[in-house]
Amino acid sequence: MTPRIESGTEEAVAPVAAEGTRLRITKLVVHRVSAPLEAPYRWSAGTYPGVSKGIVEVHTDEGIVGLGELPDAELADLVERKLAQDLVGADPLNVEECFRCAVPELIALRNTHGFEPLRAFGGIEIALWDIKGKALGVPLHVLLGGAARTDVAFTEYFAFRDAGLVQGESTPLEVARYCARMREEHGSTSFEGKVGVKDLSTELDMVRQVRSAIGDDAMLRLDANMGWSPATARRALRALEPYGIANVEEPVGDLRALAKLRRHSPIPFSSHDPDVRLAAELGVPDAIVLNLASLGGIRETVKLIAACEAFGIGFWFYSGDTGIGTAAYLQVSAALPYLEQPHQSLLRWYVDDVIAEGPFRPKNGVVPVPEGPGLGVTLDPAALARCKERFEREGALRQFGNGERVRYSRLPRQ
Numbered sequence: 001m002t003p004r005i006e007s008g009t010e011e012a013v014a015p016v017a018a019e020g021t022r023l024r025i026t027k028l029v030v031h032r033v034s035a036p037l038e039a040p041y042r043w044s045a046g047t048y049p050g051v052s053k054g055i056v057e058v059h060t061d062e063g064i065v066g067l068g069e070l071p072d073a074e075l076a077d078l079v080e081r082k083l084a085q086d087l088v089g090a091d092p093l094n095v096e097e098c099f100r101c102a103v104p105e106l107i108a109l110r111n112t113h114g115f116e117p118l119r120a121f122g123g124i125e126i127a128l129w130d131i132k133g134k135a136l137g138v139p140l141h142v143l144l145g146g147a148a149r150t151d152v153a154f155t156e157y158f159a160f161r162d163a164g165l166v167q168g169e170s171t172p173l174e175v176a177r178y179c180a181r182m183r184e185e186h187g188s189t190s191f192e193g194k195v196g197v198k199d200l201s202t203e204l205d206m207v208r209q210v211r212s213a214i215g216d217d218a219m220l221r222l223d224a225n226m227g228w229s230p231a232t233a234r235r236a237l238r239a240l241e242p243y244g245i246a247n248v249e250e251p252v253g254d255l256r257a258l259a260k261l262r263r264h265s266p267i268p269f270s271s272h273d274p275d276v277r278l279a280a281e282l283g284v285p286d287a288i289v290l291n292l293a294s295l296g297g298i299r300e301t302v303k304l305i306a307a308c309e310a311f312g313i314g315f316w317f318y319s320g321d322t323g324i325g326t327a328a329y330l331q332v333s334a335a336l337p338y339l340e341q342p343h344q345s346l347l348r349w350y351v352d353d354v355i356a357e358g359p360f361r362p363k364n365g366v367v368p369v370p371e372g373p374g375l376g377v378t379l380d381p382a383a384l385a386r387c388k389e390r391f392e393r394e395g396a397l398r399q400f401g402n403g404e405r406v407r408y409s410r411l412p413r414q
């Protein structure tokens with residue numbers, strides 16, 4: 001008889017999968033949750049007040065419960081309606097078997113369904129790796145080859161923020177003072193901030209003052225979220241050159257427009273577009289920025305990172321997850337030496353989380369990798385209930401528009 005694990009809230013898990021034992025998935029449970037930020041921040045698509053996610057529990061016949069995170073709460077319906085039923089009876093230790101049970105052929109998805117099943121499985125797949133780590137009694141990074149690092153770097157975020165639980169920052173000077181305080185109080189030396197929100201002169205003044213506040217030795221990255229037209233982007237990049245900008249994320253709308261922009265600026269660019277072949281052909285972006293669910297989970301993301309390394313393209317994870325998604329970032333980053341660049345981070349701004357260990361807070365620019373089995377984190381029942389009640393009461397947190405004029409366009413604006 002193997003010992004049984006009753007929930008995802010245990011602090012330590014002994015190995016339970018004897019050699020030759022085949023685990024079976026018995027059910028999937030999805031919790032729709034909302035985790036707000038201390039103050040909503042402005043970005044090119046509107047106002048960002050926090051995240052709404054689907055927290056997945058994958059239960060097995062041996063009592064092991066794996067934790068995963070859907071990239072958005074809307075995918076919870078798909079998991080409950082279809083993927084949960086498709087996966088019952090599958091072996092959670094066989095990720096390929098689970099993938100074939102849950103996700104149609106990618107060609108069919110491309111032509112008929114869109115990629116929602118793939119993204120939803122990506123959130124579930126995190127839970128499968130959590131199960132495997134718990135079954136073997138080792139952290140997830142051990143399953144990926146072992147620890148290349150024990151601490152993972154994150155940037156400190158800044159933006160124009162509306163008043164919330166804190167006053168927020170509405171002027172360039174207030175943003176700069178906030179960044180200076182983060183460096184003084186928390187030892188932060190890597191910063192990333194939102195642009196493409198206000199008029200260019202105001203944002204250039206913000207960058208100038210932030211650079212002065214954090215010092216010349218600190219990393220400074222910017223994220224425009226495709227908020228600039230090509231003409232505005234050219235002016236912005238020329239004006240930004242004196243400030244030692246390490247990277248601008250998506251100053252314009254697609255990779256071909258980015259390639260044209262490269263002729264006008266030496267500043268590196270990043271993008272959420274994972275087309276490595278096209279990036280290698282065009283010479284942009286210099287880095288790809290994704291979450292773990294976009295391509296279908298940890299397996300496929302590790303493959304993409306290997307391709308990025310082969311072509312000399314950087315990679316880091318983007319912000320906007322609960323502690324479960326962040327723990328997965330930490331475990332993958334611990335195992336892959338190539339992931340040396342700081343990941344994006346809203347961690348300082350979260351006021352709630354679903355895990356007992358959260359919210360994670362960077363100190364001196366890094367977060368320690370959890371050492372427990374699997375993801376190394378545990379659900380906090382009270383916090384989970386609180387985040388679920390918030391979602392049920394308020395619905396999904398809106399990140400697009402929020403009553404304001406939306407300046408975002410999927411196509412580059414001339």
